[in-house]
Amino acid sequence: MELYGIEAETWVGISLLVAFEIVGILHVLHALMNVRTSQGTIAWVISLVAMPFLAIPLYWLLGRTRFSVNVGGRRKNDERLAELAESMHQGLLKLEVEIPEDDAFERAARMLGGLPFTRGNHLELLIDGDETFERIFTAIRDSKSYILVNFFIVKNDTLGMSFQQALIDRARAGVKVYFLFDEIGSHKLPRRFLKELKDAGVQCHSFGINRFWWSRFQVNFRNHRKVVVSDGKIAFIGGLNVGDEYLGRDRKFGPWRDTHLAMRGPVVEAVQLVFLQDWYWAANHVPDLHWANQAEPEDQIAAIIPTGPADPGDSWQLIVAEAANSSRRRLWIASPYFVPDEGVLTALQTAAIRGVDVRILLPERADHLLVWLSAFSYYEQSIPFGIRLFRYHRGFLHQKVMLIDDRLAAVGTANLDNRSFRLNFEITAFSTDGKFVGEVAAMLEQDFAYAKEAKVEDFTNRAFLFRAACRAARLFAPIQ
Numbered sequence: 001m002e003l004y005g006i007e008a009e010t011w012v013g014i015s016l017l018v019a020f021e022i023v024g025i026l027h028v029l030h031a032l033m034n035v036r037t038s039q040g041t042i043a044w045v046i047s048l049v050a051m052p053f054l055a056i057p058l059y060w061l062l063g064r065t066r067f068s069v070n071v072g073g074r075r076k077n078d079e080r081l082a083e084l085a086e087s088m089h090q091g092l093l094k095l096e097v098e099i100p101e102d103d104a105f106e107r108a109a110r111m112l113g114g115l116p117f118t119r120g121n122h123l124e125l126l127i128d129g130d131e132t133f134e135r136i137f138t139a140i141r142d143s144k145s146y147i148l149v150n151f152f153i154v155k156n157d158t159l160g161m162s163f164q165q166a167l168i169d170r171a172r173a174g175v176k177v178y179f180l181f182d183e184i185g186s187h188k189l190p191r192r193f194l195k196e197l198k199d200a201g202v203q204c205h206s207f208g209i210n211r212f213w214w215s216r217f218q219v220n221f222r223n224h225r226k227v228v229v230s231d232g233k234i235a236f237i238g239g240l241n242v243g244d245e246y247l248g249r250d251r252k253f254g255p256w257r258d259t260h261l262a263m264r265g266p267v268v269e270a271v272q273l274v275f276l277q278d279w280y281w282a283a284n285h286v287p288d289l290h291w292a293n294q295a296e297p298e299d300q301i302a303a304i305i306p307t308g309p310a311d312p313g314d315s316w317q318l319i320v321a322e323a324a325n326s327s328r329r330r331l332w333i334a335s336p337y338f339v340p341d342e343g344v345l346t347a348l349q350t351a352a353i354r355g356v357d358v359r360i361l362l363p364e365r366a367d368h369l370l371v372w373l374s375a376f377s378y379y380e381q382s383i384p385f386g387i388r389l390f391r392y393h394r395g396f397l398h399q400k401v402m403l404i405d406d407r408l409a410a411v412g413t414a415n416l417d418n419r420s421f422r423l424n425f426e427i428t429a430f431s432t433d434g435k436f437v438g439e440v441a442a443m444l445e446q447d448f449a450y451a452k453e454a455k456v457e458d459f460t461n462r463a464f465l466f467r468a469a470c471r472a473a474r475l476f477a478p479i480q
Helices: 008-034 038-050 052-062 078-093 104-113 129-142 158-172 191-199 213-218 267-283 315-326 342-353 369-376 379-385 418-423 434-449 464-475
Strands: 118-127 146-151 176-182 203-207 227-230 234-238 259-264 300-307 330-334 357-363 388-392 401-404 408-412 424-431 451-453
Touching: 008 038, 008 052, 038 052, 078 267, 104 300, 104 315, 118 129, 118 424, 118 434, 129 158, 129 227, 129 234, 146 158, 146 267, 158 176, 158 191, 176 267, 191 203, 203 267, 227 267, 234 267, 234 408, 234 424, 259 267, 259 408, 267 300, 267 424, 300 315, 300 434, 315 330, 315 342, 315 401, 315 418, 315 424, 330 434, 342 357, 342 379, 357 434, 369 464, 379 388, 401 434, 408 434, 418 424, 434 451
Parallel strands: 146 176, 176 203, 330 357, 357 388
Antiparallel strands: 118 259, 118 300, 146 227, 227 234, 234 259, 300 424, 330 401, 388 451, 401 408, 408 424
16 A cells, blocks of 8 residues: 555654654653753753664663652651651751861761761771671671661672571571662572572562562662661671672682771661661661660761762762862772762862872772773873872772861762762761771771872873773763
């Protein structure tokens, strides 16, 4: 059958192309109103207009930059959650430390994180996997009431099975165990692993794409937090996931350099609130937790700063930029990834020009090829401005640590990349305690001793194909 001399199949093809273009233009309007960065907006607009048949499904999967929490059918416990949050806030405010008027960074962190700096805490640095998991396993064994667990990656290997057994043992002993994991990060975790936990009484939920049908289109968001809380008395956060490589047992990476933090005192309540909100999103359930926390004699000042794509703005990006802007003597940052956006890069450049000792400690080895390659492309925009980049060569460096002058130190889960800036749910502990800041400084000085300072020529003198690969990898920074 023909119409105006054109076969029906051709009309069908033309109609489909027109339909895709119309739908693509509608998506362009959505991108214009919702994508947070101009670079991302331009990329999506061009793709949606030029090749809508490919760009539309990708936009649904990767284009969203705001995490939707306003989903129907799960608000029956909102009132209970709000009451707990308000009660916890009021309790922390009684121990809140007054922030000096001239301390812009603390004020910014307090506003962005929504949780106060409190005194009465005890902070303990845990360096590398053996020390960290020894303390975590001890806390799990000593638990009497409940255990809260949230990890980005949990593996079904030797450490993973030991961790699983520790949770099973406590659940069978009558302890309530709440196990939350990221479905993307832990995609290799077998169903058998989870079934054995559930059969023992462990409550398991994934923070991922299968909780609600509409959340299948939020796969670009990850819960990157690593949290363990025992009985509301001791909390752990930091860079370590549950897997053998985090103990340095992987031949590919060798020794694994990471940092975790054990905490007691009021900050444990703040960690619990962050977990509670994540758990509620995933499980639509508000567990009963202990909120009465005693002040520790060490009386260290600290705050928990959660950040993520549900925030009104890009909180972690703003915190890093303000750290650079407020630093006066030094800004040391350890991160496995260095893919800063323009705002953070400008802040780091400005700090270095101002005379601040800006150092970024990165791994020599790669775990994710694209982000490793991308970091090289920033050499020419960093080193000539005075930003000092160091490559750690004693194994793989995975810690997420920040030191601002001699007045503040941070340990957490957030990296220097777009995922942590905009797409991942992260958690970081900040402290102005002089003793703790000194311990972090000494630890980083030791790490820098095992690193080699990078030069611009380490990039510019490489083969053309390598430099081209680095430039190409950088194009994918928004979704790395």
